[in-house]
Amino acid sequence: MAKAVAGVEIERLIQLLARLPGLGPRSARRAALFLIKKREPLMAPLAAALQTALDTITVCRTCGNVDSQNPCTVCTDPRRDPSVLVVVADVADLWALERAGAINARYHILGGTLSPLDGVGPDDLAIDTLVGRASAPEVTEVILALNATVDGQTTAHYITELLADADVKVTRLAHGVPVGGELDYLDDGTLAAAIRQRTTF
Amino acid sequence: MAKAVAGVEIERLIQLLARLPGLGPRSARRAALFLIKKREPLMAPLAAALQTALDTITVCRTCGNVDSQNPCTVCTDPRRDPSVLVVVADVADLWALERAGAINARYHILGGTLSPLDGVGPDDLAIDTLVGRASAPEVTEVILALNATVDGQTTAHYITELLADADVKVTRLAHGVPVGGELDYLDDGTLAAAIRQRTTF
Numbered sequence: 400m401a402k403a404v405a406g407v408e409i410e411r412l413i414q415l416l417a418r419l420p421g422l423g424p425r426s427a428r429r430a431a432l433f434l435i436k437k438r439e440p441l442m443a444p445l446a447a448a449l450q451t452a453l454d455t456i457t458v459c460r461t462c463g464n465v466d467s468q469n470p471c472t473v474c475t476d477p478r479r480d481p482s483v484l485v486v487v488a489d490v491a492d493l494w495a496l497e498r499a500g501a502i503n504a505r506y507h508i509l510g511g512t513l514s515p516l517d518g519v520g521p522d523d524l525a526i527d528t529l530v531g532r533a534s535a536p537e538v539t540e541v542i543l544a545l546n547a548t549v550d551g552q553t554t555a556h557y558i559t560e561l562l563a564d565a566d567v568k569v570t571r572l573a574h575g576v577p578v579g580g581e582l583d584y585l586d587d588g589t590l591a592a593a594i595r596q597r598t599t600f
Numbered sequence: 601m602a603k604a605v606a607g608v609e610i611e612r613l614i615q616l617l618a619r620l621p622g623l624g625p626r627s628a629r630r631a632a633l634f635l636i637k638k639r640e641p642l643m644a645p646l647a648a649a650l651q652t653a654l655d656t657i658t659v660c661r662t663c664g665n666v667d668s669q670n671p672c673t674v675c676t677d678p679r680r681d682p683s684v685l686v687v688v689a690d691v692a693d694l695w696a697l698e699r700a701g702a703i704n705a706r707y708h709i710l711g712g713t714l715s716p717l718d719g720v721g722p723d724d725l726a727i728d729t730l731v732g733r734a735s736a737p738e739v740t741e742v743i744l745a746l747n748a749t750v751d752g753q754t755t756a757h758y759i760t761e762l763l764a765d766a767d768v769k770v771t772r773l774a775h776g777v778p779v780g781g782e783l784d785y786l787d788d789g790t791l792a793a794a795i796r797q798r799t800t801f
Binding site: 415426 | 607608609610612613616617619620621622623627629630631633634635636638639642643644645646647649650651652653654656657666667668669672673691692695
């Protein structure tokens with residue numbers, strides 16, 4: 400019924416918006432109506448920004464980052480430490496580390512983690528290119544910045560074994576109490592890791 | 601920092617997506633990344649749908665609905681009862697009534713409700729055109745389908761007084777227990793109204 404009322408153009412817009420993560424059918428309708436009302440200040444710029452993104456954004460052939468230049472801004476940045484390679488599962492993880500200003504190095508995006516249950520094997524990830532990059536003479540350390548989940552840690556172990564013969568130090572992120580976290584709310588595994596990996600005050 | 605990494609095109613897309621209702625800065629980043637990954641199946645169609653919407657969607661000069669034709673599909677639908685005019689505050693309310701299949705009549709969209717605190721007066725709403733439409737000979741009933749809020753009811757009273765001299769019956773939505781609602785959780789006003797407006801079983 401709503402189809403006949405709102406017109407096929409609006410229905411199509413709502414259906415596409417509803418496929419975005421974070422938006423359901425109801426909020427997609429609200430978003431579509433909001434866009435129609437904010438025609439010039441929002442709908443037109445968003446249409447243009449999507450078209451520009453479509454025209455310009457590619458996947459970096461070196462690290463797998465998304466950017467409008469290839470190799471990407473990170474890979475071509477001369478101020479970054481060329482001796483450290485940070486391995487992440489996804490572009491979102493790269494963005495998170497960069498937002499935190501955690502490290503000024505280059506990245507390697509796997510495109511996921513090993514997951515036998517989901518049928519994701521080594522050939523589905525950018526692992527062979529990682530081995531190639533890690534054996535470059537300037538690289539001395541590979542940091543495995545993978546999720547502390549079963550899949551993430553399985554992937555970390557797999558890569559560590561692959562790089563055993565390469566002349567690089569393989570490290571992983573520290574486990575411990577999150578900054579601002581309360582001990583009372585933490586799980587046993589995190590608390591045990593925080594004690595095990597305690598540092599001198 | 602994220603700007604230098606993700607590129608201005610992606611940052612621009614994230615900023616615009618973050619302005620949609622229901623999406624914040626964090627979910628806008630997720631949505632942007634999702635769009636970049638689903639380039640052909642989602643980003644391209646969404647860009648096209650937004651452009652089509654920009655090119656075709658206008659506000660109906662009769663009722664204020666948004667549609668790709670003017671007068672809109674609802675106003676030109678010959679199967680709708682021409683004697684009833686349903687007054688709503690917003691297009692979203694029209695959509696809600698149509699989704700419910702509540703009534704097969706025509707609509708009049710005010711574009712908001714009277715709100716002295718927010719500086720919204722009668723001249724800011726499509727009230728004069730409503731008076732014009734309500735005095736058409738074929739119109740016998742005006743249903744005020746406005747929110748059961750202070751602003752909604754103020755607007756309903758204002759319109760009722762304006763239409764006192766017109767030859768139309770002015771009605772409003774029933775108050776009562778929502779279908780599926782539990783008495784225990786309802787507010788006093790709703791319960792009192794449900795008792796007051798009780799119907800014969």
